[in-house]
Amino acid sequence: MGLWTLLEGFLLLANAFAILNEDRFLAPRGWSFSEFSVGRTKSLKGQLIGLIYATQYMRVPLIILNSICIFVKLVSG
Template sequence: MPTLWTLLQAFLLFLNGVAIINNERFLEKYGWGFSQMGSGNSIGPSPGTLKLQVIGFIHAAKFMRWPLIIANIVVILVKMVFG
């Protein structure tokens, strides 16, 4: 049975993975890049779609690098002390 601490660690690992995704090498190639955010034409996704929300989340995770670094340090220290 997963505890709250285990779920927090899993979410932190997920955010770490999202934060290091390369936009030009991976996301743009598959149509999930940041250039999709500004496209209001009929070719791109309509505003408010799930795809735009995921792209926005990925874009926001890129700016959360320092809080992620601090959270990683806290988790590492807790794991070192408590096992």
């Protein structure tokens, strides 16, 4: 497993976090942003909720990174 494969894996994980819908998936399971803002940011759950919301706000850089990854895959073979 090379560095490129590892970076692709992290990109896929970021894409998975970015497409999670709060109303349909996160809120029924108790992972809504309102619970994050209560003050439980130090717990593992709070940090995961923060990571999910950070990736949702960073969609434009994700689109750019996905485009670069697709371009590299097309060029390399």
